[in-house]
Amino acid sequence: MTEWLTLTEGLTAAGLRIAPVREVPSAWSELCRALFHVKQIPAALISARDPKTGLSELKAATGQESLPVVFWESERPRAHWLEQISLAERLSDSPRVLPDSPSDRAVIIGFLAELCSEGGFGWHRRLIMIERLLTDSAFGARDRSISGGEVRVHGRYADRFAPAL
Numbered sequence: 280m281t282e283w284l285t286l287t288e289g290l291t292a293a294g295l296r297i298a299p300v301r302e303v304p305s306a307w308s309e310l311c312r313a314l315f316h317v318k319q320i321p322a323a324l325i326s327a328r329d330p331k332t333g334l335s336e337l338k339a340a341t342g343q344e345s346l347p348v349v350f351w352e353s354e355r356p357r358a359h360w361l362e363q364i365s366l367a368e369r370l371s372d373s374p375r376v377l378p379d380s381p382s383d384r385a386v387i388i389g390f391l392a393e394l395c396s397e398g399g400f401g402w403h404r405r406l407i408m409i410e411r412l413l414t415d416s417a418f419g420a421r422d423r424s425i426s427g428g429e430v431r432v433h434g435r436y437a438d439r440f441a442p443a444l
Contacts, residue, residue, distance in 0.1 A: 281324055286336050289325030289350065295370070296350040298327035298337065304408065306401055311347040311363055318371040325350070360395045361388065 289296045295315060299308030315322050327337045327346060334344040341348060341356045349357045349366060357363050368377055377384045394401045412418045 283324050283326040286325055286327050289323065290340055292323055293352060295320055295322040296325050297322045297347055298325035299347040301326060301328065306405065307360065308347045311349065314364060314367050314376065317374060318367050320370050
């Protein structure tokens with residue numbers, strides 16, 4: 280079983296540390312973990328969400344409260360998918376995730392942006408998943424409470440996009 284560091288431990292630890300979303304599906308967290316796994320870069324995992332205070336300690340430490348966040352040595356934290364990919368590329372040459380050619384790299388980053396950026400395909404799929412957690416009776420109060428944070432930040436998917444569908 281994987282040992283998880285507390286946020287306090289993770290902020291002061293050496294090496295690569297990843298604070299992914301825990302206990303609920305997160306495509307971004309899985310992408311981040313897989314990225315460093317494929318690069319064969321060992322990483323410690325940080326449990327950043329405190330049961331009582333939520334992500335307030337993460338926000339105090341990093342200035343933001345989204346997950347996953349990647350920490351490398353004493354460098355600044357990286358919470359954006361492109362910064363995380365760039366860090367992985369810098370830490371290990373092989374296997375390459377992005378092409379060496381600037382024009383090919385720009386195309387791949389453009390495709391990734393269509394999938395991963397705010398308003399992209401992955402963004403919308405995540406909001407649809409959260410909407411289902413909130414409205415499907417098969418999910419319990421715990422699932423709805425976790426999803427509620429996303430709703431506070433982004434609003435209800437149905438309210439924002441259903442009229443356009």
